[in-house]
Amino acid sequence: MADHGANAEAESRLELDHPLTFTTLTGDPIHARLKRLALATGDHLATCTIGFEVEWSTYVLILAGDWFGMFSATREGTTAGLLNEGQSVELQASLRQSLLKAVLHNQADVEDILKTLLQEQTDGVLPLRMSECWLIEEVKQLVELPDELTGGVLKQGYRTLWADQGVIKSEEADPSVAALNEIVESYLTRLEWSYERIDDTILRLTFRGDHGQWVVLVRTDEAKQLCIVYSIYPQLVTEPYQTAMAVFLNQENYDLAVGNFEMDMSDGELRYRTGIDVEHGRLTSELFGQLFTTNIAIMDEYFERIAEEMN
Numbered sequence: 031m032a033d034h035g036a037n038a039e040a041e042s043r044l045e046l047d048h049p050l051t052f053t054t055l056t057g058d059p060i061h062a063r064l065k066r067l068a069l070a071t072g073d074h075l076a077t078c079t080i081g082f083e084v085e086w087s088t089y090v091l092i093l094a095g096d097w098f099g100m101f102s103a104t105r106e107g108t109t110a111g112l113l114n115e116g117q118s119v120e121l122q123a124s125l126r127q128s129l130l131k132a133v134l135h136n137q138a139d140v141e142d143i144l145k146t147l148l149q150e151q152t153d154g155v156l157p158l159r160m161s162e163c164w165l166i167e168e169v170k171q172l173v174e175l176p177d178e179l180t181g182g183v184l185k186q187g188y189r190t191l192w193a194d195q196g197v198i199k200s201e202e203a204d205p206s207v208a209a210l211n212e213i214v215e216s217y218l219t220r221l222e223w224s225y226e227r228i229d230d231t232i233l234r235l236t237f238r239g240d241h242g243q244w245v246v247l248v249r250t251d252e253a254k255q256l257c258i259v260y261s262i263y264p265q266l267v268t269e270p271y272q273t274a275m276a277v278f279l280n281q282e283n284y285d286l287a288v289g290n291f292e293m294d295m296s297d298g299e300l301r302y303r304t305g306i307d308v309e310h311g312r313l314t315s316e317l318f319g320q321l322f323t324t325n326i327a328i329m330d331e332y333f334e335r336i337a338e339e340m341n
Contacts, residue, residue: 040070040071041068041069041070041071042068042069042070042139042140043066043067043068043069043140044066044067044068044140044141044144045065045066046064046065046066046067046144047063047064047065048063048064048148049061049062049063049064050062050063050064050082050147050148050159051159052097052159052160052161052164053159053160053161054095054097054160054161054162055160055161055162055285055287056095058091058095060084060088060091060092060097060161061084061085061088062082062083062084062088062121063082063083063084064080064081064082064147064148065081065082065083065120066079066080066081066082066122067079067080067081067140067143067144067147068080068140069139069140069143071134076130076134077124077125077130078124078125078130078133078143079122079123079124079125079167080122080123080125080147080164081120081121081122082120082121082123083118083119083120083121084118084119084121085118085119086115086116086117086118086119089113089119089121089169092161092166096327096331097161097162098121098123098161098162098164098165098166099162099164099165099166099190099192099323099324099327100166100190101323101324101327101330101331102239102240102327102330103191103239103323103326103327103330104190104191104192104323104327105188105190105191112186112188113169113171113186113187114171117171117172118171119169119170119171120169120170120171120172120185120187121166121168121169121170122166122167122168122170123164123165123166123167124164124165124167124192125158125163125164126163126164126165126320127316127317127320129157129158129163133146133158143158146158147159160287162287162288165190165192165320166190166192167189167190167192167193168187168188168189168190168193169187169188169189169190170185170186170187171185171186171187172184172185173185173186191221191319191323192319192320192323209252210250210251210252210255210257210308210313211230211233211250211252213313213314213315213318214233214248214250214257214318215233216315217315217318217319217322218233218235220315223235223237224236231249231250231251232247232248232249233247233248233249233250234246234247234248235248237261237326239326239327239329239330239333240330241330241331241333241334242264242330242333242334243264244261244262244263244264244329244333245261245262245264246259246260246261246262246322246325246326247259247260247262248260248322254307255307255308255313256305256306256307256308257305257306257308257313257318257321258303258304258305258306259303259304259305259321259322259325260301260302260303260325261301261302261325261326261328261329262299262300262301263299263300263301263302263329263333263336265337265340266297266298266299266300267293267298267299267300267340268298268340269298271339271340272293272295272298274339275293275300275336275339275340276293276295278339279291279292279293279300282332286328288304288324288328289302289303289304289305289324289325289328290302290303291303291332300336302325302328302329302332303325304321304322304324304325304328305321306318306321
């Protein structure tokens with residue numbers, strides 16, 4: 031283990047090579063080899079990252095299921111298509127901030143987190159081995175070099191939107207005192223997403239995903255320190271379909287790790303909601319990015335399934 035940093039920040043890192051099996055929300059296993067575990071703590075933010083390697087077929091499975099937060103929206107504009115089929119893939123993922131706080135409450139160092147990751151599973155699913163506890167930030171592959179260049183190592187790959195949020199966070203001068211609206215607007219502006227402000231508490235934009243287009247609303251409450259994102263389905267659910275839709279949404283909400291679907295039975299408006307209460311903490315670009323990107327990715331994933339329930 032190596033320790034780095036000074037007064038305000040410290041990092042602990044473990045290099046290893048150990049088999050590790052994650053479990054998806056549908057109960058399917060994802061087999062990997064854990065290569066690295068790092069924990070960094072500072073005055074304003076802590077991060078926990080893992081590096082693991084998977085076979086190409088497992089990587090394809092991750093993309094197909096959108097596991098580890100690998101929604102298509104997080105990979106737009108990347109060089110994902112340049113990877114070599116059939117070759118193993120190296121992944122770096124970070125633990126969701128909401129979960130990291132709970133982990134650090136009981137486990138203060140990297141060795142304890144490793145023990146939790148590798149402990150034998152006796153009954154139920156171990157929380158840190160759930161795929162959706164982690165967000166993939168980097169994807170890499172080794173590149174075979176010509177004989178005359180032996181002795182070096184070259185890797186190719188791409189970074190997801192989850193990694194970009196770390197850049198945004200580090201560029202903020204003082205996230206602890208930034209107003210909610212400032213953080214939201216800064217995030218959207220840096221990612222070049224157009225928006226309009228309806229009033230002091232509501233911001234509106236239009237998002238086009240792989241399966242449809244809809245309006246996204248971001249509501250902030252500075253007094254209560256609340257930030258909520260809504261994806262509004264573009265078609266109202268008419269009365270004949272509302273009961274069946276309510277049953278469908280209730281079943282899906284049961285398995286969703288973050289956020290929930292809502293439907294207004296009076297007019298049939300359907301929306302997906304994610305929110306965070308930062309009254310005893312502070313909103314950062316990283317936290318808002320997770321809130322926002324998860325929201326639009328889930329709506330895009332369910333867009334066609336919702337349409338099918340109305341036909």
